[in-house]
Amino acid sequence: MSDDNPHSSRGSAGKSWLERIASIFTAEPQDISDLQDIISEAQMRNLIDTDTKSMLQGVLDVSSMRARDIMIPRSQMATIDIDDDVADMLPILLENNHSRYPVVNEDKDHIEGILLVKDLLHFALNPDNTDWHLRDLLRPAVIIPESKRVDALLKEFRQKRYHMAIVVDEYGGVSGLVTIEDILEQIVGEIEDEHDDEEEHDIKKMASRVFQVSALTPLDEFNETFGTSFDEEDADTIGGIVLHAFGHMPERGESIELNGLTFKVSKANSRRLVQLQVIRAKESVEAEDG
Incomplete structure:
Protein backbone atom coordinates (compact mmCIF):
# COMPACT_ATOMS: atom_id res chain seq x y z
CA MET A 1 0.00 0.00 0.00
CA SER A 2 1.37 3.39 -0.95
CA ASP A 3 2.21 6.05 1.62
CA ASP A 4 0.07 9.15 1.13
CA ASN A 5 1.95 11.20 3.71
CA PRO A 6 3.76 13.98 1.77
CA HIS A 7 6.37 14.28 4.50
CA SER A 8 7.31 10.60 4.72
CA SER A 9 10.05 10.90 2.07
CA ARG A 10 12.08 13.11 4.35
CA GLY A 11 12.60 10.23 6.80
CA SER A 12 15.27 10.77 9.39
CA ALA A 13 16.88 13.47 7.28
CA GLY A 14 14.28 15.92 8.52
CA LYS A 15 15.17 15.34 12.15
CA SER A 16 17.24 17.80 14.10
CA TRP A 17 20.71 16.65 15.07
CA LEU A 18 19.57 16.47 18.69
CA GLU A 19 16.82 14.03 17.71
CA ARG A 20 19.29 12.01 15.68
CA ILE A 21 21.67 11.78 18.63
CA ALA A 22 18.80 10.66 20.83
CA SER A 23 18.02 7.86 18.38
CA ILE A 24 21.35 6.14 19.10
CA PHE A 25 20.77 5.96 22.84
CA THR A 26 20.33 2.29 23.67
CA ALA A 27 20.21 2.97 27.42
CA GLU A 28 20.35 5.92 29.73
CA PRO A 29 23.94 7.14 30.21
CA GLN A 30 25.18 6.41 33.70
CA ASP A 31 27.94 9.03 33.94
CA ILE A 32 29.87 11.69 32.01
CA SER A 33 32.03 9.04 30.38
CA ASP A 34 28.93 7.43 28.85
CA LEU A 35 27.82 10.78 27.46
CA GLN A 36 31.25 11.39 25.95
CA ASP A 37 31.13 7.99 24.27
CA ILE A 38 27.68 8.75 22.84
CA ILE A 39 28.85 12.10 21.47
CA SER A 40 31.93 10.49 19.91
CA GLU A 41 29.77 7.80 18.32
CA ALA A 42 27.39 10.43 16.94
CA GLN A 43 30.30 12.23 15.34
CA MET A 44 31.70 9.00 13.84
CA ARG A 45 28.26 8.27 12.37
CA ASN A 46 28.20 11.79 10.86
CA LEU A 47 25.12 12.69 12.90
CA ILE A 48 27.01 15.76 14.12
CA ASP A 49 30.07 17.55 12.77
CA THR A 50 33.36 18.16 14.56
CA ASP A 51 32.41 21.67 15.69
CA THR A 52 29.18 20.43 17.26
CA LYS A 53 31.05 17.65 19.01
CA SER A 54 33.52 20.21 20.41
CA MET A 55 30.69 22.39 21.72
CA LEU A 56 28.93 19.45 23.37
CA GLN A 57 32.22 18.41 24.94
CA GLY A 58 32.67 21.99 26.12
CA VAL A 59 29.28 21.89 27.83
CA LEU A 60 30.26 18.69 29.64
CA ASP A 61 33.61 20.20 30.66
CA VAL A 62 31.96 23.34 32.02
CA SER A 63 29.69 21.23 34.21
CA SER A 64 32.72 20.04 36.18
CA MET A 65 34.66 23.33 36.31
CA ARG A 66 35.06 25.81 39.13
CA ALA A 67 35.72 29.54 38.87
CA ARG A 68 39.39 28.96 39.72
CA ASP A 69 39.77 26.83 36.57
CA ILE A 70 38.91 29.57 34.08
CA MET A 71 39.51 32.86 35.90
CA ILE A 72 41.91 35.52 34.67
CA PRO A 73 44.61 35.47 37.38
CA ARG A 74 45.04 38.47 39.66
CA SER A 75 48.44 39.28 38.13
CA GLN A 76 46.87 39.64 34.68
CA MET A 77 43.83 41.71 35.70
CA ALA A 78 43.66 45.10 33.99
CA THR A 79 42.42 47.53 36.63
CA ILE A 80 41.86 51.25 37.09
CA ASP A 81 42.70 53.15 40.28
CA ILE A 82 39.88 55.03 41.96
CA ASP A 83 41.92 58.26 41.85
CA ASP A 84 42.83 58.02 38.15
CA ASP A 85 41.69 60.81 35.87
CA VAL A 86 40.76 60.30 32.20
CA ALA A 87 44.35 60.89 31.04
CA ASP A 88 45.54 58.11 33.37
CA MET A 89 42.88 55.71 32.14
CA LEU A 90 43.32 56.15 28.39
CA PRO A 91 46.52 54.06 28.00
CA ILE A 92 44.87 51.21 29.94
CA LEU A 93 41.70 51.40 27.84
CA LEU A 94 43.60 51.53 24.55
CA GLU A 95 45.93 48.65 25.40
CA ASN A 96 43.29 46.24 26.68
CA ASN A 97 40.15 47.07 24.66
CA HIS A 98 37.83 45.74 27.37
CA SER A 99 34.30 47.02 27.90
CA ARG A 100 34.52 46.95 31.72
CA TYR A 101 37.26 47.20 34.33
CA PRO A 102 37.53 46.57 38.07
CA VAL A 103 38.31 49.81 39.91
CA VAL A 104 40.66 49.40 42.87
CA ASN A 105 41.68 51.45 45.87
CA GLU A 106 45.41 51.10 46.62
CA ASP A 107 45.66 47.46 45.48
CA LYS A 108 43.69 44.65 43.84
CA ASP A 109 42.39 43.34 47.17
CA HIS A 110 40.29 46.48 47.51
CA ILE A 111 37.74 46.49 44.68
CA GLU A 112 35.58 49.61 44.73
CA GLY A 113 33.32 48.54 41.86
CA ILE A 114 33.16 47.93 38.13
CA LEU A 115 33.54 50.67 35.51
CA LEU A 116 31.76 50.31 32.18
CA VAL A 117 33.63 52.17 29.47
CA LYS A 118 30.35 53.41 27.97
CA ASP A 119 29.52 55.09 31.31
CA LEU A 120 32.92 56.77 31.38
CA LEU A 121 32.58 58.06 27.82
CA HIS A 122 29.14 59.48 28.55
CA PHE A 123 30.59 61.71 31.27
CA ALA A 124 34.11 62.31 29.95
CA LEU A 125 32.97 63.46 26.48
CA ASN A 126 30.14 65.67 27.72
CA PRO A 127 31.45 69.23 28.27
CA ASP A 128 28.55 69.92 30.65
CA ASN A 129 29.75 67.21 33.05
CA THR A 130 32.61 68.99 34.78
CA ASP A 131 31.91 68.05 38.38
CA TRP A 132 32.09 64.28 38.63
CA HIS A 133 34.28 61.64 40.22
CA LEU A 134 35.03 58.13 39.04
CA ARG A 135 33.34 56.75 42.14
CA ASP A 136 30.02 58.17 40.86
CA LEU A 137 30.17 55.93 37.76
CA LEU A 138 30.87 52.59 39.42
CA ARG A 139 28.55 49.61 39.39
CA PRO A 140 28.60 47.06 42.21
CA ALA A 141 31.20 44.31 41.95
CA VAL A 142 29.91 40.74 42.11
CA ILE A 143 32.11 38.65 44.42
CA ILE A 144 32.30 34.85 44.10
CA PRO A 145 34.49 32.17 45.73
CA GLU A 146 37.07 30.20 43.77
CA SER A 147 34.96 27.09 44.30
CA LYS A 148 31.90 28.52 42.50
CA ARG A 149 30.61 26.09 39.87
CA VAL A 150 30.99 27.55 36.39
CA ASP A 151 27.63 26.26 35.13
CA ALA A 152 25.87 27.89 38.10
CA LEU A 153 27.79 31.12 37.48
CA LEU A 154 26.71 31.18 33.82
CA LYS A 155 23.09 30.83 34.94
CA GLU A 156 23.53 33.78 37.31
CA PHE A 157 25.18 35.86 34.60
CA ARG A 158 22.12 35.32 32.39
CA GLN A 159 19.46 35.74 35.06
CA LYS A 160 20.94 38.77 36.81
CA ARG A 161 22.37 40.32 33.64
CA TYR A 162 25.90 41.02 34.78
CA HIS A 163 29.00 40.07 32.83
CA MET A 164 31.90 40.04 35.28
CA ALA A 165 32.58 38.54 38.70
CA ILE A 166 35.54 39.04 41.03
CA VAL A 167 36.96 35.76 42.37
CA VAL A 168 38.26 35.62 45.95
CA ASP A 169 40.13 32.97 47.90
CA GLU A 170 39.20 31.50 51.26
CA TYR A 171 40.83 34.44 53.07
CA GLY A 172 38.92 37.06 51.10
CA GLY A 173 41.85 38.11 48.93
CA VAL A 174 41.23 38.72 45.23
CA SER A 175 42.61 35.86 43.16
CA GLY A 176 41.20 36.78 39.74
CA LEU A 177 38.10 37.57 37.71
CA VAL A 178 35.71 35.75 35.40
CA THR A 179 33.60 37.17 32.57
CA ILE A 180 30.69 35.62 30.72
CA GLU A 181 32.91 35.52 27.63
CA ASP A 182 35.43 33.33 29.48
CA ILE A 183 32.69 30.77 30.12
CA LEU A 184 31.28 30.86 26.59
CA GLU A 185 34.76 30.35 25.14
CA GLN A 186 34.98 27.08 27.07
CA ILE A 187 31.96 25.92 25.05
CA VAL A 188 32.24 27.47 21.59
CA GLY A 189 35.96 28.19 21.43
CA GLU A 190 37.70 31.53 21.31
CA ILE A 191 35.44 34.50 20.62
CA GLU A 192 37.26 37.05 18.51
CA ASP A 193 36.07 40.62 18.04
Whole structure:
Protein backbone atom coordinates (compact mmCIF):
# COMPACT_ATOMS: atom_id res chain seq x y z
CA MET A 1 0.00 0.00 0.00
CA SER A 2 1.37 3.39 -0.95
CA ASP A 3 2.21 6.05 1.62
CA ASP A 4 0.07 9.15 1.13
CA ASN A 5 1.95 11.20 3.71
CA PRO A 6 3.76 13.98 1.77
CA HIS A 7 6.37 14.28 4.50
CA SER A 8 7.31 10.60 4.72
CA SER A 9 10.05 10.90 2.07
CA ARG A 10 12.08 13.11 4.35
CA GLY A 11 12.60 10.23 6.80
CA SER A 12 15.27 10.77 9.39
CA ALA A 13 16.88 13.47 7.28
CA GLY A 14 14.28 15.92 8.52
CA LYS A 15 15.17 15.34 12.15
CA SER A 16 17.24 17.80 14.10
CA TRP A 17 20.71 16.65 15.07
CA LEU A 18 19.57 16.47 18.69
CA GLU A 19 16.82 14.03 17.71
CA ARG A 20 19.29 12.01 15.68
CA ILE A 21 21.67 11.78 18.63
CA ALA A 22 18.80 10.66 20.83
CA SER A 23 18.02 7.86 18.38
CA ILE A 24 21.35 6.14 19.10
CA PHE A 25 20.77 5.96 22.84
CA THR A 26 20.33 2.29 23.67
CA ALA A 27 20.21 2.97 27.42
CA GLU A 28 20.35 5.92 29.73
CA PRO A 29 23.94 7.14 30.21
CA GLN A 30 25.18 6.41 33.70
CA ASP A 31 27.94 9.03 33.94
CA ILE A 32 29.87 11.69 32.01
CA SER A 33 32.03 9.04 30.38
CA ASP A 34 28.93 7.43 28.85
CA LEU A 35 27.82 10.78 27.46
CA GLN A 36 31.25 11.39 25.95
CA ASP A 37 31.13 7.99 24.27
CA ILE A 38 27.68 8.75 22.84
CA ILE A 39 28.85 12.10 21.47
CA SER A 40 31.93 10.49 19.91
CA GLU A 41 29.77 7.80 18.32
CA ALA A 42 27.39 10.43 16.94
CA GLN A 43 30.30 12.23 15.34
CA MET A 44 31.70 9.00 13.84
CA ARG A 45 28.26 8.27 12.37
CA ASN A 46 28.20 11.79 10.86
CA LEU A 47 25.12 12.69 12.90
CA ILE A 48 27.01 15.76 14.12
CA ASP A 49 30.07 17.55 12.77
CA THR A 50 33.36 18.16 14.56
CA ASP A 51 32.41 21.67 15.69
CA THR A 52 29.18 20.43 17.26
CA LYS A 53 31.05 17.65 19.01
CA SER A 54 33.52 20.21 20.41
CA MET A 55 30.69 22.39 21.72
CA LEU A 56 28.93 19.45 23.37
CA GLN A 57 32.22 18.41 24.94
CA GLY A 58 32.67 21.99 26.12
CA VAL A 59 29.28 21.89 27.83
CA LEU A 60 30.26 18.69 29.64
CA ASP A 61 33.61 20.20 30.66
CA VAL A 62 31.96 23.34 32.02
CA SER A 63 29.69 21.23 34.21
CA SER A 64 32.72 20.04 36.18
CA MET A 65 34.66 23.33 36.31
CA ARG A 66 35.06 25.81 39.13
CA ALA A 67 35.72 29.54 38.87
CA ARG A 68 39.39 28.96 39.72
CA ASP A 69 39.77 26.83 36.57
CA ILE A 70 38.91 29.57 34.08
CA MET A 71 39.51 32.86 35.90
CA ILE A 72 41.91 35.52 34.67
CA PRO A 73 44.61 35.47 37.38
CA ARG A 74 45.04 38.47 39.66
CA SER A 75 48.44 39.28 38.13
CA GLN A 76 46.87 39.64 34.68
CA MET A 77 43.83 41.71 35.70
CA ALA A 78 43.66 45.10 33.99
CA THR A 79 42.42 47.53 36.63
CA ILE A 80 41.86 51.25 37.09
CA ASP A 81 42.70 53.15 40.28
CA ILE A 82 39.88 55.03 41.96
CA ASP A 83 41.92 58.26 41.85
CA ASP A 84 42.83 58.02 38.15
CA ASP A 85 41.69 60.81 35.87
CA VAL A 86 40.76 60.30 32.20
CA ALA A 87 44.35 60.89 31.04
CA ASP A 88 45.54 58.11 33.37
CA MET A 89 42.88 55.71 32.14
CA LEU A 90 43.32 56.15 28.39
CA PRO A 91 46.52 54.06 28.00
CA ILE A 92 44.87 51.21 29.94
CA LEU A 93 41.70 51.40 27.84
CA LEU A 94 43.60 51.53 24.55
CA GLU A 95 45.93 48.65 25.40
CA ASN A 96 43.29 46.24 26.68
CA ASN A 97 40.15 47.07 24.66
CA HIS A 98 37.83 45.74 27.37
CA SER A 99 34.30 47.02 27.90
CA ARG A 100 34.52 46.95 31.72
CA TYR A 101 37.26 47.20 34.33
CA PRO A 102 37.53 46.57 38.07
CA VAL A 103 38.31 49.81 39.91
CA VAL A 104 40.66 49.40 42.87
CA ASN A 105 41.68 51.45 45.87
CA GLU A 106 45.41 51.10 46.62
CA ASP A 107 45.66 47.46 45.48
CA LYS A 108 43.69 44.65 43.84
CA ASP A 109 42.39 43.34 47.17
CA HIS A 110 40.29 46.48 47.51
CA ILE A 111 37.74 46.49 44.68
CA GLU A 112 35.58 49.61 44.73
CA GLY A 113 33.32 48.54 41.86
CA ILE A 114 33.16 47.93 38.13
CA LEU A 115 33.54 50.67 35.51
CA LEU A 116 31.76 50.31 32.18
CA VAL A 117 33.63 52.17 29.47
CA LYS A 118 30.35 53.41 27.97
CA ASP A 119 29.52 55.09 31.31
CA LEU A 120 32.92 56.77 31.38
CA LEU A 121 32.58 58.06 27.82
CA HIS A 122 29.14 59.48 28.55
CA PHE A 123 30.59 61.71 31.27
CA ALA A 124 34.11 62.31 29.95
CA LEU A 125 32.97 63.46 26.48
CA ASN A 126 30.14 65.67 27.72
CA PRO A 127 31.45 69.23 28.27
CA ASP A 128 28.55 69.92 30.65
CA ASN A 129 29.75 67.21 33.05
CA THR A 130 32.61 68.99 34.78
CA ASP A 131 31.91 68.05 38.38
CA TRP A 132 32.09 64.28 38.63
CA HIS A 133 34.28 61.64 40.22
CA LEU A 134 35.03 58.13 39.04
CA ARG A 135 33.34 56.75 42.14
CA ASP A 136 30.02 58.17 40.86
CA LEU A 137 30.17 55.93 37.76
CA LEU A 138 30.87 52.59 39.42
CA ARG A 139 28.55 49.61 39.39
CA PRO A 140 28.60 47.06 42.21
CA ALA A 141 31.20 44.31 41.95
CA VAL A 142 29.91 40.74 42.11
CA ILE A 143 32.11 38.65 44.42
CA ILE A 144 32.30 34.85 44.10
CA PRO A 145 34.49 32.17 45.73
CA GLU A 146 37.07 30.20 43.77
CA SER A 147 34.96 27.09 44.30
CA LYS A 148 31.90 28.52 42.50
CA ARG A 149 30.61 26.09 39.87
CA VAL A 150 30.99 27.55 36.39
CA ASP A 151 27.63 26.26 35.13
CA ALA A 152 25.87 27.89 38.10
CA LEU A 153 27.79 31.12 37.48
CA LEU A 154 26.71 31.18 33.82
CA LYS A 155 23.09 30.83 34.94
CA GLU A 156 23.53 33.78 37.31
CA PHE A 157 25.18 35.86 34.60
CA ARG A 158 22.12 35.32 32.39
CA GLN A 159 19.46 35.74 35.06
CA LYS A 160 20.94 38.77 36.81
CA ARG A 161 22.37 40.32 33.64
CA TYR A 162 25.90 41.02 34.78
CA HIS A 163 29.00 40.07 32.83
CA MET A 164 31.90 40.04 35.28
CA ALA A 165 32.58 38.54 38.70
CA ILE A 166 35.54 39.04 41.03
CA VAL A 167 36.96 35.76 42.37
CA VAL A 168 38.26 35.62 45.95
CA ASP A 169 40.13 32.97 47.90
CA GLU A 170 39.20 31.50 51.26
CA TYR A 171 40.83 34.44 53.07
CA GLY A 172 38.92 37.06 51.10
CA GLY A 173 41.85 38.11 48.93
CA VAL A 174 41.23 38.72 45.23
CA SER A 175 42.61 35.86 43.16
CA GLY A 176 41.20 36.78 39.74
CA LEU A 177 38.10 37.57 37.71
CA VAL A 178 35.71 35.75 35.40
CA THR A 179 33.60 37.17 32.57
CA ILE A 180 30.69 35.62 30.72
CA GLU A 181 32.91 35.52 27.63
CA ASP A 182 35.43 33.33 29.48
CA ILE A 183 32.69 30.77 30.12
CA LEU A 184 31.28 30.86 26.59
CA GLU A 185 34.76 30.35 25.14
CA GLN A 186 34.98 27.08 27.07
CA ILE A 187 31.96 25.92 25.05
CA VAL A 188 32.24 27.47 21.59
CA GLY A 189 35.96 28.19 21.43
CA GLU A 190 37.70 31.53 21.31
CA ILE A 191 35.44 34.50 20.62
CA GLU A 192 37.26 37.05 18.51
CA ASP A 193 36.07 40.62 18.04
CA GLU A 194 37.16 43.39 15.69
CA HIS A 195 40.10 44.22 17.93
CA ASP A 196 41.35 40.63 17.83
CA ASP A 197 41.18 40.62 14.04
CA GLU A 198 43.13 43.85 13.87
CA GLU A 199 45.79 42.59 16.28
CA GLU A 200 46.44 39.45 14.29
CA HIS A 201 47.93 41.44 11.40
CA ASP A 202 49.97 44.03 13.28
CA ILE A 203 53.23 44.50 15.07
CA LYS A 204 52.47 47.37 17.43
CA LYS A 205 55.03 49.35 19.37
CA MET A 206 53.69 49.90 22.89
CA ALA A 207 56.80 51.51 24.44
CA SER A 208 60.47 52.04 23.56
CA ARG A 209 61.29 48.37 24.16
CA VAL A 210 57.86 46.73 24.24
CA PHE A 211 55.89 45.46 21.24
CA GLN A 212 52.56 43.70 20.80
CA VAL A 213 52.94 41.00 18.16
CA SER A 214 50.48 38.58 16.63
CA ALA A 215 51.62 34.98 16.93
CA LEU A 216 50.63 34.59 13.26
CA THR A 217 53.11 37.24 12.09
CA PRO A 218 55.12 35.72 9.20
CA LEU A 219 58.64 34.91 10.31
CA ASP A 220 60.29 36.92 7.53
CA GLU A 221 58.31 40.00 8.57
CA PHE A 222 59.31 39.49 12.21
CA ASN A 223 63.00 39.05 11.32
CA GLU A 224 62.95 42.20 9.22
CA THR A 225 61.30 44.27 11.96
CA PHE A 226 63.46 43.08 14.85
CA GLY A 227 66.72 42.34 13.02
CA THR A 228 66.62 38.70 14.06
CA SER A 229 67.60 35.64 12.05
CA PHE A 230 65.14 32.94 13.07
CA ASP A 231 65.29 30.11 10.52
CA GLU A 232 62.25 30.18 8.21
CA GLU A 233 62.67 26.44 7.66
CA ASP A 234 61.82 25.86 11.32
CA ALA A 235 58.44 27.62 11.23
CA ASP A 236 56.32 29.94 9.11
CA THR A 237 55.32 32.27 11.94
CA ILE A 238 56.93 33.71 15.06
CA GLY A 239 54.32 31.84 17.10
CA GLY A 240 55.69 28.58 15.72
CA ILE A 241 59.22 29.49 16.79
CA VAL A 242 58.09 30.42 20.31
CA LEU A 243 55.91 27.32 20.68
CA HIS A 244 58.80 25.07 19.63
CA ALA A 245 61.09 26.80 22.15
CA PHE A 246 58.63 26.27 25.00
CA GLY A 247 58.20 22.61 24.13
CA HIS A 248 54.58 22.72 25.37
CA MET A 249 51.47 24.85 24.91
CA PRO A 250 52.25 27.80 27.21
CA GLU A 251 49.63 29.61 29.26
CA ARG A 252 49.07 33.33 29.36
CA GLY A 253 51.82 35.03 31.35
CA GLU A 254 54.58 32.51 30.60
CA SER A 255 57.75 33.97 29.10
CA ILE A 256 60.93 32.81 27.41
CA GLU A 257 64.09 34.50 26.09
CA LEU A 258 65.23 33.93 22.51
CA ASN A 259 67.90 35.78 20.53
CA GLY A 260 68.06 38.66 22.98
CA LEU A 261 64.27 39.11 23.03
CA THR A 262 61.85 38.25 25.80
CA PHE A 263 58.61 36.68 24.55
CA LYS A 264 55.68 36.81 26.97
CA VAL A 265 52.40 35.07 26.12
CA SER A 266 49.66 37.69 26.41
CA LYS A 267 46.89 35.68 24.77
CA ALA A 268 46.50 31.96 24.10
CA ASN A 269 43.91 29.23 24.11
CA SER A 270 44.10 25.45 24.39
CA ARG A 271 44.95 25.12 20.70
CA ARG A 272 47.32 27.92 19.75
CA LEU A 273 49.20 31.06 20.66
CA VAL A 274 47.34 34.22 19.72
CA GLN A 275 49.22 37.27 20.96
CA LEU A 276 52.76 37.85 22.21
CA GLN A 277 54.43 40.68 24.06
CA VAL A 278 57.99 41.10 22.77
CA ILE A 279 60.50 43.01 24.90
CA ARG A 280 63.82 44.07 23.47
CA ALA A 281 66.89 44.16 25.67
CA LYS A 282 67.72 47.62 26.98
CA GLU A 283 71.25 47.38 25.61
CA SER A 284 70.08 46.81 22.03
CA VAL A 285 67.80 49.87 22.15
CA GLU A 286 70.58 52.05 23.53
CA ALA A 287 72.91 50.81 20.78
CA GLU A 288 70.39 51.80 18.09
CA ASP A 289 69.85 55.20 19.67
CA GLY A 290 73.57 55.77 19.93
